[in-house]
Amino acid sequence: MLVIDLNKCSGCRRCETHCSFYHSGKTGHMGARIKVEKIEILGIDYPIVCHQCKEHYCTKCPQNAISITQNGSIEVSPTICDLCGACEKLCPIGAIEIYNEIPYVCDLCGGSPRCVEACEMGAISYDPAIRQSVSLDWFKKKTKKIPPSVKRYEYAKQGSVKLRENWLKDRSK
Amino acid sequence: MLHGYGGHILRVDFSSGRILREKTDPSYMLEVIGGRGLNSRRLFDELKRDIDPLSEENMLLIGVGPLTGSLLSTSAYITISGKSPLTGILGDSAAGGFLGPEIKMAGYDQLIFTGKSESLSYVYICDDHVEIRDAVHLKGKDIFQTTAILRKELNDNSIQIAAIGPAGENLVRFATVACNNSRVCGRTGMGCLFGSKNLKAVVVKGTGMVSLSNPLKFMDICKIIDKRIVEHPEFQDRHDLGSTLLMKALNGLGILPVNHFQKGIAPYVDEISGQTLAKNYKVKNKGCFNCNINCSRYYVTKEVESEGPEYETLCSFSSRLGSRDLEFALKMGQYLNRMGLDSLSAGETIGWAMECVEKGIFDKNDFDGLDFTWGNTDTVEKILDKIIHLEGVGADFAKGTRFLADKMGRGSQKYALHVKGLDIICGDPRGIKAFGLTYAIASRGGDHLRAEPFFELTNRFEEAEKRFGTRDAADRLSNNGKAALVEYSERQSLLTDCLTMCKNVGLSMDVLNFELAADLLTSGTGLNFTEDVVNKALRGTITKDRLMNIDFGINSEDDTLPHRFTHEPLLEGASKNQVVPIDDMVKDYYKIKGWDENGVPEKQ
Numbered sequence: 025m026l027v028i029d030l031n032k033c034s035g036c037r038r039c040e041t042h043c044s045f046y047h048s049g050k051t052g053h054m055g056a057r058i059k060v061e062k063i064e065i066l067g068i069d070y071p072i073v074c075h076q077c078k079e080h081y082c083t084k085c086p087q088n089a090i091s092i093t094q095n096g097s098i099e100v101s102p103t104i105c106d107l108c109g110a111c112e113k114l115c116p117i118g119a120i121e122i123y124n125e126i127p128y129v130c131d132l133c134g135g136s137p138r139c140v141e142a143c144e145m146g147a148i149s150y151d152p153a154i155r156q157s158v159s160l161d162w163f164k165k166k167t168k169k170i171p172p173s174v175k176r177y178e179y180a181k182q183g184s185v186k187l188r189e190n191w192l193k194d195r196s197k
Numbered sequence: 198m199l200h201g202y203g204g205h206i207l208r209v210d211f212s213s214g215r216i217l218r219e220k221t222d223p224s225y226m227l228e229v230i231g232g233r234g235l236n237s238r239r240l241f242d243e244l245k246r247d248i249d250p251l252s253e254e255n256m257l258l259i260g261v262g263p264l265t266g267s268l269l270s271t272s273a274y275i276t277i278s279g280k281s282p283l284t285g286i287l288g289d290s291a292a293g294g295f296l297g298p299e300i301k302m303a304g305y306d307q308l309i310f311t312g313k314s315e316s317l318s319y320v321y322i323c324d325d326h327v328e329i330r331d332a333v334h335l336k337g338k339d340i341f342q343t344t345a346i347l348r349k350e351l352n353d354n355s356i357q358i359a360a361i362g363p364a365g366e367n368l369v370r371f372a373t374v375a376c377n378n379s380r381v382c383g384r385t386g387m388g389c390l391f392g393s394k395n396l397k398a399v400v401v402k403g404t405g406m407v408s409l410s411n412p413l414k415f416m417d418i419c420k421i422i423d424k425r426i427v428e429h430p431e432f433q434d435r436h437d438l439g440s441t442l443l444m445k446a447l448n449g450l451g452i453l454p455v456n457h458f459q460k461g462i463a464p465y466v467d468e469i470s471g472q473t474l475a476k477n478y479k480v481k482n483k484g485c486f487n488c489n490i491n492c493s494r495y496y497v498t499k500e501v502e503s504e505g506p507e508y509e510t511l512c513s514f515s516s517r518l519g520s521r522d523l524e525f526a527l528k529m530g531q532y533l534n535r536m537g538l539d540s541l542s543a544g545e546t547i548g549w550a551m552e553c554v555e556k557g558i559f560d561k562n563d564f565d566g567l568d569f570t571w572g573n574t575d576t577v578e579k580i581l582d583k584i585i586h587l588e589g590v591g592a593d594f595a596k597g598t599r600f601l602a603d604k605m606g607r608g609s610q611k612y613a614l615h616v617k618g619l620d621i622i623c624g625d626p627r628g629i630k631a632f633g634l635t636y637a638i639a640s641r642g643g644d645h646l647r648a649e650p651f652f653e654l655t656n657r658f659e660e661a662e663k664r665f666g667t668r669d670a671a672d673r674l675s676n677n678g679k680a681a682l683v684e685y686s687e688r689q690s691l692l693t694d695c696l697t698m699c700k701n702v703g704l705s706m707d708v709l710n711f712e713l714a715a716d717l718l719t720s721g722t723g724l725n726f727t728e729d730v731v732n733k734a735l736r737g738t739i740t741k742d743r744l745m746n747i748d749f750g751i752n753s754e755d756d757t758l759p760h761r762f763t764h765e766p767l768l769e770g771a772s773k774n775q776v777v778p779i780d781d782m783v784k785d786y787y788k789i790k791g792w793d794e795n796g797v798p799e800k801q
Contacts (some may be wrong), residue, residue, distance in 0.1 A: 031481060033481075036484030038484075045416070047759070050412075052402050052406035064378045065344075096367055107547050173354065174353075195498065
């Protein structure tokens with residue numbers, strides 16, 4: 025899976041740009057499969073991308089259009105998918121989002137993720153050995169009926185509490 | 198199909214409520230490229246010259262370039278333009294962050310605002326859906342609050358917002374517009390222009406993508422540029438410190454503004470340096486859209502936390518005012534960003550007052566009892582509050598140093614350090630002669646970003662000979678070859694503003710030349726941008742800017758520097774005994790431009 029180091033992310037969205045360009049020759053937030061959630065007032069930049077979570081919530085696709093590839097990424101069959109939107113609703117963190125009639129989700133660029141290459145901060149790394157190690161069970165309950173962009177915001181906010189504690193711990197020095 | 202460009206120009210007239218969406222004209226874009234070039238041309242073509250900048254007739258433009266939001270590294274910028282409320286001439290200011298790409302994704306190349314709204318409003322743009330909405334509930338809210346409230350009530354954290362604070366609402370002449378809270382259009386009072394139209398914020402959501410004419414070729418050129426950036430000798434320092442590295446660097450050159458430019462070195466520089474800031478307060482790097490340097494930083498002090506500050510703010514609120522209190526400068530940086538006030542102009546009004554008090558021209562009684570002694574941080578906080586809320590003497594400060602000195606008189610004008618009404622930036626031109634020429638001729642007034650001839654600091658003597666015909670162009674203390682350097686850098690600067698790229702990269706690090714830019718533009722847009730077409734567009738824009746400024750009343754007498762820089766030699770440090778022979782340099786510059794001795798371009 026793609027491992028994110030929040031301490032290092034500067035929020036430049038270079039990962040998004042390169043992800044989107046690799047997949048379509050165009051650039052844009054919506055066309056990226058990794059999306060950086062920026063909470064400026066808290067100084068937080070949180071790249072949200074498929075965690076290959078323990079629960080694999082998205083595989084509960086009613087059409088069975090979603091399968092797991094050899095490298096652990098999510099694959100959506102374009103012929104079976106009928107754009108019902110279940111995957112978008114099922115993913116707790118907003119890592120799948122439908123745009124221009126395609127469910128956008130990280131495919132690890134076939135094994136050499138462009139976001140890792142593009143990130144000058146070294147905030148993203150790829151470890152093929154880590155799979156299904158993250159559980160999103162604690163977060164899942166809070167995400168019913170909210171759109172992917174709001175899920176990403178909530179997840180980034182809650183996922184960065186520790187980082188901020190570390191920052192503020194030292195502020196009196 | 199037109200690639201690269203957003204494809205539309207948006208016109209919003211607040212007086213009538215009319216909203217128009219026009220197609221971008223490719224032949225017009227070949228003459229202006231985009232960004233600042235597009236804004237300048239729009240003003241040249243459509244702005245009535247003899248208007249009050251605060252009147253309904255003034256135009257407020259937000260322009261992005263053909264490559265904004267593309268794969269090109271640092272293609273993040275916007276330029277806001279209009280007739281400046283501070284200087285009365287051409288005004289514009291650029292900022293990075295994420296608004297520029299969002300405007301592009303929404304399908305626009307330029308947003309044109311005219312008229313005046315009856316009550317405080319904001320403009321909501323989501324692709325082709327555009328509305329003028331009520332913003333009365335945001336009155337008096339600072340920029341951080343405004344951004345947070347809008348994101349919350351629209352239930353979307355990913356929208357991009359350009360907003361003003363109380364200073365802009367109160368029409369402080371040097372009020373700013375901020376994107377992403379801390380990426381600020383600081384100079385020439387564009388926030389005041391927002392305020393004069395009762396415009397609190399522009400909110401943009403774009404769901405489109407930036408397409409390219411020849412993506413693979415474009416990608417290859419981007420890779421060349423990326424390589425030049427990461428292999429650049431300054432890369433690591435810029436990554437670690439950003440512009441704050443200049444505190445120590447300029448101190449070493451003897452040109453750090455200390456006590457309002459009375460000295461060029463601060464013995465206490467280590468207490469206020471970028472290095473100290475990074476060591477004690479920085480928690481991580483921050484970057485603008487698609488940047489591979491990430492020169493900005495997030496900092497946490499005992500009292501405040503924020504992104505920033507850039508060198509100009511750091512210096513303006515430390516050594517320039519004789520203060521060695523770094524935490525205070527950081528606190529002020531955040532405060533000014535929240536309130537929406539330009540740190541350079543605000544700092545200059547205060548520095549001027551402190552020097553006038555030191556010289557015995559004024560005392561406490563002239564300034565509502567405030568004690569303007571060097572480094573008095575208490576006074577600085579109090580006067581800033583008065584400026585923002587137009588209280589007492591603050592109402593005069595709020596009109597800028599030129600107005601303030603003219604009104605208070607007694608010879609204090611001599612210490613008002615501005616060119617054409619725009620306060621000088623934090624770099625003493627006596628030890629960087631090409632910068633001196635830049636301040637004197639810059640079409641928005643006393644500012645370095647019109648040319649930023651950083652080349653003269655890089656010791657590239659052979660390259661200087663090749664490009665400008667003399668090795669002296671790379672000698673910061675020589676005035677020889679500087680007109681040629683400034684003329685070149687002026688085009689390079691405009692080019693980065695047109696593309697809308699970061700000037701640190703395009704200009705200071707010199708990674709962009711005209712040939713490469715032409716290839717980028719052609720493969721990006723599909724239009725036939727040859728090197729000649731690019732240069733013709735740049736030269737045409739610079740000439741038209743000058744003609745417009747002449748209409749605004751500028752003449753050759755305005756192309757000069759304050760008395761201090763031309764007649765008072767620096768007394769110590771690495772630029773000791775230096776002054777700027779500005780008259781000779783300006784004459785050289787006119788000659789190279791083909792302008793007459795009065796600085797008037799020939800009629801074409």
